[in-house]
Amino acid sequence: MEVIASLIVAILTLMAWSMLYRETVFYRFVEHLIIGFSMGYTLYITIDTLKKIWISPMLAGNWILIIPAILGFLLYTSFSERYRYLSRWGIAAIAGSGAGFAVGRAVPVQIIGQIKPFFLNLREVGAPAIINWLVVIITTVTTLAYFTFTREHKGALGWAAKIGRWSMMAAFGATFGATIGCDLLYIIERCIFLHKAPQVYLLPIAIIVIVVDILRRGGK
Amino acid sequence: MSEKGGLIEVLGRNYRQVIWIGVLILCFLPAFVPLGIPISIDKLTIKAYKCIEELEPGDLVLVSPDFTPGMWVEVGPAMNAIMQHLFMKKVRIVIVSFYIDGPVLAEKILREIDIGDAKYGVDYVNLGYLPGMETAMAAFVENPRRIEYDYYGTPVEELEIMKDVKSIGDFKLYIFACVTWPDPWIRQFSGKVPKIITVISPAAISLVMPYVSGGQLYSMLPGTKGGAEYEALMKRPGVATSIMDATSLCLTFVMLLVIVGNISYWRKRLRGE
Numbered sequence: 001m002e003v004i005a006s007l008i009v010a011i012l013t014l015m016a017w018s019m020l021y022r023e024t025v026f027y028r029f030v031e032h033l034i035i036g037f038s039m040g041y042t043l044y045i046t047i048d049t050l051k052k053i054w055i056s057p058m059l060a061g062n063w064i065l066i067i068p069a070i071l072g073f074l075l076y077t078s079f080s081e082r083y084r085y086l087s088r089w090g091i092a093a094i095a096g097s098g099a100g101f102a103v104g105r106a107v108p109v110q111i112i113g114q115i116k117p118f119f120l121n122l123r124e125v126g127a128p129a130i131i132n133w134l135v136v137i138i139t140t141v142t143t144l145a146y147f148t149f150t151r152e153h154k155g156a157l158g159w160a161a162k163i164g165r166w167s168m169m170a171a172f173g174a175t176f177g178a179t180i181g182c183d184l185l186y187i188i189e190r191c192i193f194l195h196k197a198p199q200v201y202l203l204p205i206a207i208i209v210i211v212v213d214i215l216r217r218g219g220k
Numbered sequence: 221m222s223e224k225g226g227l228i229e230v231l232g233r234n235y236r237q238v239i240w241i242g243v244l245i246l247c248f249l250p251a252f253v254p255l256g257i258p259i260s261i262d263k264l265t266i267k268a269y270k271c272i273e274e275l276e277p278g279d280l281v282l283v284s285p286d287f288t289p290g291m292w293v294e295v296g297p298a299m300n301a302i303m304q305h306l307f308m309k310k311v312r313i314v315i316v317s318f319y320i321d322g323p324v325l326a327e328k329i330l331r332e333i334d335i336g337d338a339k340y341g342v343d344y345v346n347l348g349y350l351p352g353m354e355t356a357m358a359a360f361v362e363n364p365r366r367i368e369y370d371y372y373g374t375p376v377e378e379l380e381i382m383k384d385v386k387s388i389g390d391f392k393l394y395i396f397a398c399v400t401w402p403d404p405w406i407r408q409f410s411g412k413v414p415k416i417i418t419v420i421s422p423a424a425i426s427l428v429m430p431y432v433s434g435g436q437l438y439s440m441l442p443g444t445k446g447g448a449e450y451e452a453l454m455k456r457p458g459v460a461t462s463i464m465d466a467t468s469l470c471l472t473f474v475m476l477l478v479i480v481g482n483i484s485y486w487r488k489r490l491r492g493e
Contacts, residue, residue, distance in 0.1 A: 020240055041321075041324070042320055045320050045323070045349055046320075048348075049348070049349055049351055052348070052368065052369040052373065053350075053351075053367075053368070056368070056369070057368060097355050098353070098354055098355055101354050101355050101357075101358040101408070102354055102404070102407060105358075105407040105408055105410075106407055108411065109406060109407050109410045109411065109436055110403070110406075110407065113410065113434050113435070113436050114430060114431075114434050114436075116434065116435075117433060117434045117435065132433075136433075171426050174425075174426050175423060175424075175425075175426050175427075178421075178422040178423045178424075178425055178426075179423040180471075180474060181422055181423075181467065181471055182294050182421055182422050182423050182443065184243070184247075184466075184467060184470045184471065184474070185293045185294060185443070185444055185463060185467065186293055187243060187244070187247050187470075188247045188293075188463050188466040188467055188470065189292075189293040189459075189463060191244070191247035191248045191251050191466065192251050192459070192462055192463065192466070194248075194251075195248060195251035195252055
């Protein structure tokens, strides 16, 4: 059973990779399969979750759960031009509660929590920590200066904004580099999977299929 | 660029294919010929390892595998390593997911690691998916017993492990894995559990580091690299370790391409092309 499962997964991987050669029916099939599976799974989990956190508790007597249910169903009125305005109540509840919980915790965790480490006792920490502290201070202040649009970026503000722009470019560059590294992981993991038996025997078959197709299409 | 020309021009015209073939060769090479390129272990990985090492058997640990199956390779191997360590330490694990795919990924992790003689409902539990993202996190932090059924539909009261879970403060450690903006998890759980460790995509490291230096996060594992480092600390090489050889080779190749691309660009610019 494990062998069959491995072969199916390997075939689907190679079908998806056929896109690297050219747009093929195999790639299209895998694309539709993934979307179908994702939707099926999401639907199953949604229904299962509704059963656990809404239907069962409500049938057990927790009737107050009817209120979020009504607000949820109101979202579907967005499909009707006449009753679309009702969907705003549901959206308001979702956005309001989400923002409320987020903002409430953002102050102690993200604002005060992030400002606290700035207050260092420079006599107690070593040189690397002081350098790091200076880098953080300079990049934070200059990045804020870059987003100050109430004054023209000239003189000291202009220089600060320039340093801020370089700081952001360094951060975005690091993120972009890491993203490229992550993207490679997807191929590497599949290669490690494909090099194992029995799926490794599919590789020469895939190469032969591509070569035959190239010859059939006259080397295009 | 002229149609005729040497090999370099032909390669230049078909650079996408050249890059793909180069990457594929470098990806497959270590799979057939293991190179064993050494990896340095980051101090944050050591910090995370020591944190779990200091846990006592029976301590409660909360885990959230909040990513999608498509992102498995970015954080999955590291989650496997860290979960393996938790089971080896015989701590009690409560898994709750704020992502719809979380429960099935938790199943995958539990299937792939050696859980020893741990019993479901006694030593670990999968509470399934709690919808609502940050709102759900806030609700769970306020009262973890708000969930009435586990992933399999068993009432939570019937699970022995949940008898000791009365508030979020009962957990000694919270571990979450995500591949996106980690702010919601940090906002809701910081200060509520003694320590938080995140397993995060390497692409999001720059987003997480301020929280590590600020103390809101105790430590982090940067994706598969972190997983490989963790496997090295545990002396149990796994998938993450096997991925690192090819990653090192491919990233060197990418760096070379960036250098060659820049040289080519500046040559053309200086020639006025």
